[in-house]
Amino acid sequence: MNETATQTVVRLDRVGKTYGSGESxxxxxxxxxxxLEPGKFFILMGPSGSGKTTLLMLMGCLLRPTSGxxxxxxxxxxxxxxxxxxxxxxxxxxxxxxxxNLFPALTALENVEATLNLKGLRGEAARAKARDLLGHIGLxxxxxxxxxxxxxGEKQRVAVARALAGxxxxxxADEPTGQLDSKTGRLIVEVLKDxxxxxxxxxxxxxxxxxxxxxxxxxxTIDDGHLKD
Amino acid sequence: xxxxxxxNLFHDKVRLAVALAxxxxxxxxxxxxVGVYLAFLANASVLIDHxxxxxxxxxxxxxxxxxxxxxxxxxxxxxxxVPGVLWAEKYFLAFGYWKTPTxxxxxxxxxxxxxxxxxxAPWDIVRGNPQDVKYxxxxxxxxxxxxxxxxxxxxGETEINNHRVRVVGITRGAKSFIQSPYIFTSFxxxxxxxxxxxxxxxxxxxKVAPGASVEAVKQRLKETVKDVDVYTSREFxxxxxxxxxxxxxxxxxxxxxxxxxxxxxxxIVANTIYTSTTEHLKEYGTLKAVGASNWHLYKIILEQAVIxxxxxxxxxxxxxxxxxxxxxxxxxxxxxPWPILAGVYVTTLLMCLxxxxxxxxxxxxxxxxxxxxx
Numbered sequence: 217m218n219e220t221a222t223q224t225v226v227r228l229d230r231v232g233k234t235y236g237s238g239e240s241x242x243x244x245x246x247x248x249x250x251x252l253e254p255g256k257f258f259i260l261m262g263p264s265g266s267g268k269t270t271l272l273m274l275m276g277c278l279l280r281p282t283s284g285x286x287x288x289x290x291x292x293x294x295x296x297x298x299x300x301x302x303x304x305x306x307x308x309x310x311x312x313x314x315x316x317n318l319f320p321a322l323t324a325l326e327n328v329e330a331t332l333n334l335k336g337l338r339g340e341a342a343r344a345k346a347r348d349l350l351g352h353i354g355l356x357x358x359x360x361x362x363x364x365x366x367x368x369g370e371k372q373r374v375a376v377a378r379a380l381a382g383x384x385x386x387x388x389a390d391e392p393t394g395q396l397d398s399k400t401g402r403l404i405v406e407v408l409k410d411x412x413x414x415x416x417x418x419x420x421x422x423x424x425x426x427x428x429x430x431x432x433x434x435x436x437t438i439d440d441g442h443l444k445d
Numbered sequence: 446x447x448x449x450x451x452x453n454l455f456h457d458k459v460r461l462a463v464a465l466a467x468x469x470x471x472x473x474x475x476x477x478x479v480g481v482y483l484a485f486l487a488n489a490s491v492l493i494d495h496x497x498x499x500x501x502x503x504x505x506x507x508x509x510x511x512x513x514x515x516x517x518x519x520x521x522x523x524x525x526x527v528p529g530v531l532w533a534e535k536y537f538l539a540f541g542y543w544k545t546p547t548x549x550x551x552x553x554x555x556x557x558x559x560x561x562x563x564x565x566a567p568w569d570i571v572r573g574n575p576q577d578v579k580y581x582x583x584x585x586x587x588x589x590x591x592x593x594x595x596x597x598x599x600x601g602e603t604e605i606n607n608h609r610v611r612v613v614g615i616t617r618g619a620k621s622f623i624q625s626p627y628i629f630t631s632f633x634x635x636x637x638x639x640x641x642x643x644x645x646x647x648x649x650x651x652k653v654a655p656g657a658s659v660e661a662v663k664q665r666l667k668e669t670v671k672d673v674d675v676y677t678s679r680e681f682x683x684x685x686x687x688x689x690x691x692x693x694x695x696x697x698x699x700x701x702x703x704x705x706x707x708x709x710x711x712x713i714v715a716n717t718i719y720t721s722t723t724e725h726l727k728e729y730g731t732l733k734a735v736g737a738s739n740w741h742l743y744k745i746i747l748e749q750a751v752i753x754x755x756x757x758x759x760x761x762x763x764x765x766x767x768x769x770x771x772x773x774x775x776x777x778x779x780x781x782p783w784p785i786l787a788g789v790y791v792t793t794l795l796m797c798l799x800x801x802x803x804x805x806x807x808x809x810x811x812x813x814x815x816x817x818x819x
Contacts, residue, residue, distance in 0.1 A: 273817070276734065278734060305734065313817060315727065317727045317731040321452040321456030322449065333446050334732060335735075335736065338446055378735075381735075
């Protein structure tokens with residue numbers, strides 16, 4: 217991770233995203249420019265419908281902007297085709313979601329291992345790496361539990377371990393504490409902050425929770441699609 | 446490597462059971478119906494196919510073997526004169542009433558052949574000597590027909606058309622398609638037992654001389670012998686099978702039920718796989734978000750379909766085996782050669798893969814925003 221320490225990881229240049237057209241057009245994100253460096257923990261705040269998730273999806277190459285350009289490691293990714301985007305996401309981005317999105321039929325270990333399989337690691341190597349990631353996140357004793365047998369905090373930690381599978385330099389988290397109590401939520405946020413500060417990853421987190429703002433290196437707010445620093 | 450497909454399938458056991466019940470039901474319907482169809486098909490022309498004649502001469506306008514009509518046996522002399530004919534034999538078929546040991550009556554088909562040449566004689570003998578049918582009113586019947594005819598032993602007597610007959614042998618594999626058991630006897634006995642006038646035959650069987658063309662001899666027979674129809678054995682066999690399977694709708698009915706099995710199975714499997722996919726849409730979306738291609742997701746769905754097909758086929762074969770045993774006890778034959786079983790599996794696989802198409806369409810259209818909704 218330290219290799220990217222001085223490089224801009226994510227750069228948005230006058231990015232806009234409009235859903236629909238004509239009178240029914242919704243400008244979810246308008247003219248957003250920002251540069252994000254590695255090893256930092258960013259928080260994005262804003263009311264519902266302000267464009268937070270759209271911005272996250274633009275940064276994660278899940279959406280193409282209507283205007284402007286998205287760069288990852290100075291590579292223009294917003295113009296890439298459908299065939300190339302999955303590879304860009306696979307190599308660069310890990311996601312954490314508010315609803316965890318774990319496969320209910322897979323154990324904690326298998327949820328992480330399946331993502332590692334997807335990223336090219338197979339067999340015992342994938343299993344060992346998954347075990348390692350979950351151990352790193354404090355779930356060494358919950359490896360073989362199904363999501364339904366885990367607490368909310370444990371599920372989110374599995375999701376964090378899954379996001380780390382394949383060692384992506386960018387972690388995008390969408391309200392990861394939204395379904396957790398405040399104590400557990402703060403623990404998860406501290407884990408994310410450590411991932412930024414100790415491992416040099418770029419962590420960009422969307423949140424409503426004002427109690428964790430003190431943990432961020434930089435805070436953005438968005439309102440009606442306009443970003444403010 | 447973690448098999449998401451396998452884990453998903455076995456996680457929800459109720460859904461798996463419903464899917465497997467659907468596939469099993471379809472497999473049993475397809476297997477049994479196709480098996481019955483094939484057995485019917487084989488039985489419909491069993492006597493033609495086991496006779497060494499190259500050409501069959503029948504009354505004019507005959508639809509199939511079982512409805513044989515009498516014509517003058519003098520035609521035999523005309524046939525024998527045609528160049529290329531090695532030999533010609535009279536062959537008899539007529540319906541009769543068999544008196545069972547309980548006193549009831551069963552319709553039978555009496556087959557009359559020449560006991561000296563044994564042309565058209567039963568081919569698989571369990572007991573007895575087929576030449577013994579030369580004795581007065583001596584007959585053979587098939588072991589598969591004891592349920593209907595009664596277990597009359599060798600040397601035992603009963604009646605056909607109120608004439609006393611004596612059992613001198615038992616055959617195997619000579620089962621009539623139209624459910625009227627075949628009774629084998631000599632041409633002379635069959636004629637005596639029937640209500641057909643003397644001096645008639647029902648068929649003339651022809652063997653073509655070595656080196657002669659069957660088609661050419663058939664053509665000459667058609668030109669020479671009037672008021673009869675002339676077929677090669679293969680043509681007559683096909684005509685008989687086509688009559689029962691196509692003209693009467695029997696084959697269409699049997700295969701329609703098999704097709705219904707495919708449709709029902711497809712609907713049930715499609716519904717369960719689609720529901721499963723819909724419920725796991727967020728997880729599929731998550732895989733897509735972290736870099737899975739559409740093809741990666743398709744593979745998960747298709748793997749589920751393949752597992753379903755293997756398990757459903759196995760269960761279906763198990764159930765079919767017992768269904769067929771029960772049917773055989775009821776004297777209904779089922780014919781299932783290995784290539785047909787392989788075909789049933791391929792059908793099952795295609796049914797399951799086809800059932801996945803809706804789910805594949807669904808994951809193709811996953812909105813990335815879905816994964817961000819709590």
